[in-house]
Amino acid sequence: MKYLRALWIPFQILTYVLMLIALYAIFIYAPVEKTMGVVQKIFYIHVPAAFLAYLAFFITFIASILYLYFRDSKWDTVAYCAVETGVIFCSIVLITGPIWAKPVWNVWWTWDPRLTTTLILWFTYVAYLMLRRAVKDNRRANFAAAFGIIGFINVPITFFSIRLWRTIHPVIITSRGLNMSDPMKLSLIITFIAFCFLYCSVLISRIKLEQSKMRIAEINGIMDDMYFNKIA
Amino acid sequence: MDNSIYLFAAFSITWTVIFLYIFRLFLSQRDLNRQIIEIEKTLHKKIKADDGPEYGASF
Numbered sequence: 001m002k003y004l005r006a007l008w009i010p011f012q013i014l015t016y017v018l019m020l021i022a023l024y025a026i027f028i029y030a031p032v033e034k035t036m037g038v039v040q041k042i043f044y045i046h047v048p049a050a051f052l053a054y055l056a057f058f059i060t061f062i063a064s065i066l067y068l069y070f071r072d073s074k075w076d077t078v079a080y081c082a083v084e085t086g087v088i089f090c091s092i093v094l095i096t097g098p099i100w101a102k103p104v105w106n107v108w109w110t111w112d113p114r115l116t117t118t119l120i121l122w123f124t125y126v127a128y129l130m131l132r133r134a135v136k137d138n139r140r141a142n143f144a145a146a147f148g149i150i151g152f153i154n155v156p157i158t159f160f161s162i163r164l165w166r167t168i169h170p171v172i173i174t175s176r177g178l179n180m181s182d183p184m185k186l187s188l189i190i191t192f193i194a195f196c197f198l199y200c201s202v203l204i205s206r207i208k209l210e211q212s213k214m215r216i217a218e219i220n221g222i223m224d225d226m227y228f229n230k231i232a
Numbered sequence: 233m234d235n236s237i238y239l240f241a242a243f244s245i246t247w248t249v250i251f252l253y254i255f256r257l258f259l260s261q262r263d264l265n266r267q268i269i270e271i272e273k274t275l276h277k278k279i280k281a282d283d284g285p286e287y288g289a290s291f
Contacts, residue, residue, distance in 0.1 A: 036235075037234065037235055038234070038235060038236055038239050039235035039238045039239055041239055042238070042239060042242040042243075045242065045246050046242075049246070088249060088253050091249060092245075092246050092249055092250075095242070095245050095246070095249070096242045096245070099238050099241050099242040099245070100238070100242065102238060103235040103238050198250070202250075202253070202254065202257075205257055206257060209257055209260055209261055209264070212261075213260075213264060216264060216268065216271070219271055220267075223271070223274065223275075226278075
């Protein structure tokens, strides 16, 4: 634990450095695509953000199963924090997608299978967050865990939607690997790694914060009990 | 094809969203630190009140 704490600051510095390298790779190293022009560079944040949203919901899925099995509130906290960060990245996907689509497809939005399933995915996990607020403390974790497991069904549907149905959404990951030139591939990989570090950094911070909140609420509860016992 | 405005919009919105979220985390952390200080103060007061007046100090 002590070593992990010591590694926390270097990890954050590394994240920062990687983000700078990623920006260099996107704007300077990666070539401009011939047909779409500079707008294609949106793809370097759109794709990693989509992957991180899927990863976040996968973490929620696993943490929800672990919560139902072990009944340890730690897993419920992990699931909750992963959903929150996942919704942030899914929102980025839903914002950057239409910004890319407008100059390329000439429309902001179309009811394409990939776009529609991603929107449903976003609504599903926003509903998860709303459910947590609506349900009382004693039942909240159980409901959220069940929702976290069932809601994950949307993730493979969204990922495979471009293969299952006819779509105009570009297919990047094919059976022959990444469908792009080498400098673009390298830039995407660098951005991917940088975003993964950023995601880990944000998720760990969020989990720590939530655990501190719970601990303080617990201490406040104990102190209130002490105060009332004294009065009684 | 010059679509720099779309590129600028996409990147600025993405970074704004990420920074706003991190700023929200920072504000929550600051609020928690404030609560911890309040708890410490309350505990000190309680401990003092439980110990009673320090008679030995005047001698």
